[in-house]
Amino acid sequence: MSWLPFAHALAAREDLPVPAWLFAWGASIVLIVSFFALSVGWRRPRFEEAHWRPLGAGASRAITGLPVQALCGAIGVFLLGVAVYAGLRGTEAPDRNFALTFFFVTCWLGFPLLSVFLGDVFRPFNPWRAVGRLAGSAFAAIAGQRPAHFAYPEKLGRWPAAVGLVAVVWLEIVYGASGGVAVGLDPHAASVAALVYSVYTLAMMALFGVERWCRAGEVFSVYFGMFSQLGVFAVEDGRLGRRRPFSAATRWATVPGSAAVVIASIATTSFDGASEGAFKGGIEKVFGWLTDLGFDPTWALRLADTLFIALCCAGVALVYLLGVRGMRTVHGAPPLVKLRSGFAHTLIPIAFAYLAAHYFSLFLFQEQAQFTYLLSDPLGTTTTDLFGTASAGVNFQLVSATAIWYVQVGALVVGHVIGLTLAHDRAVAWWSDYRDASRSQYWMLAVMVAFTCFGLYLLSVANA
Amino acid sequence: MTLPLAHVGHYLWVLYLVPVLVVIGGIVRTIAAERRRKREEGDG
Numbered sequence: 036m037s038w039l040p041f042a043h044a045l046a047a048r049e050d051l052p053v054p055a056w057l058f059a060w061g062a063s064i065v066l067i068v069s070f071f072a073l074s075v076g077w078r079r080p081r082f083e084e085a086h087w088r089p090l091g092a093g094a095s096r097a098i099t100g101l102p103v104q105a106l107c108g109a110i111g112v113f114l115l116g117v118a119v120y121a122g123l124r125g126t127e128a129p130d131r132n133f134a135l136t137f138f139f140v141t142c143w144l145g146f147p148l149l150s151v152f153l154g155d156v157f158r159p160f161n162p163w164r165a166v167g168r169l170a171g172s173a174f175a176a177i178a179g180q181r182p183a184h185f186a187y188p189e190k191l192g193r194w195p196a197a198v199g200l201v202a203v204v205w206l207e208i209v210y211g212a213s214g215g216v217a218v219g220l221d222p223h224a225a226s227v228a229a230l231v232y233s234v235y236t237l238a239m240m241a242l243f244g245v246e247r248w249c250r251a252g253e254v255f256s257v258y259f260g261m262f263s264q265l266g267v268f269a270v271e272d273g274r275l276g277r278r279r280p281f282s283a284a285t286r287w288a289t290v291p292g293s294a295a296v297v298i299a300s301i302a303t304t305s306f307d308g309a310s311e312g313a314f315k316g317g318i319e320k321v322f323g324w325l326t327d328l329g330f331d332p333t334w335a336l337r338l339a340d341t342l343f344i345a346l347c348c349a350g351v352a353l354v355y356l357l358g359v360r361g362m363r364t365v366h367g368a369p370p371l372v373k374l375r376s377g378f379a380h381t382l383i384p385i386a387f388a389y390l391a392a393h394y395f396s397l398f399l400f401q402e403q404a405q406f407t408y409l410l411s412d413p414l415g416t417t418t419t420d421l422f423g424t425a426s427a428g429v430n431f432q433l434v435s436a437t438a439i440w441y442v443q444v445g446a447l448v449v450g451h452v453i454g455l456t457l458a459h460d461r462a463v464a465w466w467s468d469y470r471d472a473s474r475s476q477y478w479m480l481a482v483m484v485a486f487t488c489f490g491l492y493l494l495s496v497a498n499a
Numbered sequence: 500m501t502l503p504l505a506h507v508g509h510y511l512w513v514l515y516l517v518p519v520l521v522v523i524g525g526i527v528r529t530i531a532a533e534r535r536r537k538r539e540e541g542d543g
Contacts, residue, residue: 056514063518313512361526474533477526484522492515 055440055495059488062448066487069452070480073459074473080464082285082457085278087271095275108165115162115229121413122226130404131415132222138229139207139220140401144394146259151387154268157259158249163236164256167245170237184244187251192291195239197299199254201344204303208310209340257296261287262387264380265453281457284380294379298355300386301486302347305493306340308393312496314343354485355382361478362462367471377465381458381479385486388450392443392494396434403429440494447490451483458483 089095097103114137122134129135149156158164174182206228211220232254239248249256263269264284267277288294310318318339325335359374368374407427411420419425434442458479459472466472 056511059515060518063522067522477529481519481522481526485519488515488518492512495511495515 055491058444059491062444062451062487062491063484065448066451066455066480066483069455070459070476073456074476077456077459078463078469080460082279082282082460083464085269085282085286087269087276087278089274089276092274098275099270099273104159105165107159108162108168111160111162112165115233117413119226119229121415122222122229125222125414126416127221127223128415129220129222131409131412133405133409133413133415134222134225135220136401136405136409138225140394140398141405142255143203143207144390144398145402146255147262147387147390148398150259150263151265154266154270155260155263157255158270161249161253161256163233163240163253164245164249167237167240167248170241171245182241182244184247185242187243187247190291191251192293193251193257193296194292195252196254196257197292197295199252200258200296200299201303201348203254204307205341205344208307209337209344251290258300261293261296261300261383265383265387281384281453284383284457285461287383288376288379291376294355294376294382297379297382297386298352299348301382301389302351303344304386304389304393305351305489306344306347308389308493308497309347310340310343313493318343351486354482355379358478358482361481362475365466365471365475367466367468368475369465378458378461378479381454381461384450384453384457385483388446389490391446391450392490393497395442395446396439399433400429400431403427403433443494444491447487447494451487455479455483 118134118137121132121137125132125134146157171182206225207220210224236248236253239252242248243252250260251257264287265281266283267280269276269278269283288297306314309315318336321339321342322332322335325338326332330338355378356375359371359378362368362374362378363371369377407424409415411422411425411427413419413421417425455476459476462472462475462479463469466475
């Protein structure tokens, strides 16, 4: 085939046994086969009940007890302090400053991974929760009563977290992409944003209560907590226990705004993957129009990126809502409002799959930096070497490009099959007739195939 | 001979759309067939 003068994407990935688009066809076949297997063999719901069982009382006490909780909280506050200080006082070079990798790689990508396998580990390490609880305890000791709070508006649900999630990603990849150069976000700006967010969060905790705000509005608690719903381990009534995997997710999306959180997660990850690949041409075109209108180039680029993030959110929401509307047409379907929130949890594995697929290599490489030279020289001034690893480098040969591609494809396929399974499980719980339940899932199959092919397309273009 | 395919890569997204269209086509066809069968059963 070397005689074909293919430009751009088609010339890439010569090391793959088949063209990248064939993986999308293969993944779609896997989903279709899974759909038929579920239709035949999965006739009663298995995830509606969590079947939570407590672990040994000793282990549970050790992990959930006050000393460990206080220690974890102190570690969280200390690390946030180090990162903010590094951002404010350290080098302006993003790749040499502890703050950016810590905020946007170690925490932003590491906690979803830990949450899926170990449960909601962010909760004890959450620095704002630790400070809020300490302040509440201090208030109670001085005033002799627990602080009073306003009632949180239930209709608001998780919407503040959904908006905050988009804002965090906007800060990282839109505001940070100023001028179109590959320098990323300025560490100073990241630290100022962290301080502003800390003030906002502590104020909201004072208004509505620490635990209430963590459940509804605190971006990181809601976002990482969402992924922990897929996992086996959970704390209930102060006791650590095990539950059926994925079962907790079936109850997570009943709160208003939950669908928006998971849609925002998929959309922002998609935008990050597409901004340098599939959307690049479109962004450049809008950027050109805006600069012609007299906009400053930095803000023209930010506006163009913002428009495409909004389009991504609208596109992902539209695909999901079309799937839901399709289900509504099937005999015996619940009301549209119930369907809309009732199937949002099926997108959580997809959100995780998108994260894993898009950021696997970044995480693998940046964590080498995080635990070597960034840890030894957090300010990036080359004058400190706390652990003797300041001169270490990143081994980019750790995994091959082909291995990364297979991990990406594997993550997407597994995530979507789990999503399809969760949707089928919910359908057999909600439709009284089993055949109608299977019919309703035609539409979720289309949603899953669409998200799989879109994800693989973004990856293939980004990797080209 | 060299084929003029230098920019064919710009239309690669169509290949990723094919499975989605096939699934949607399958769904529409199945639903139409089911409705037709129900109508015929009703008439009969």
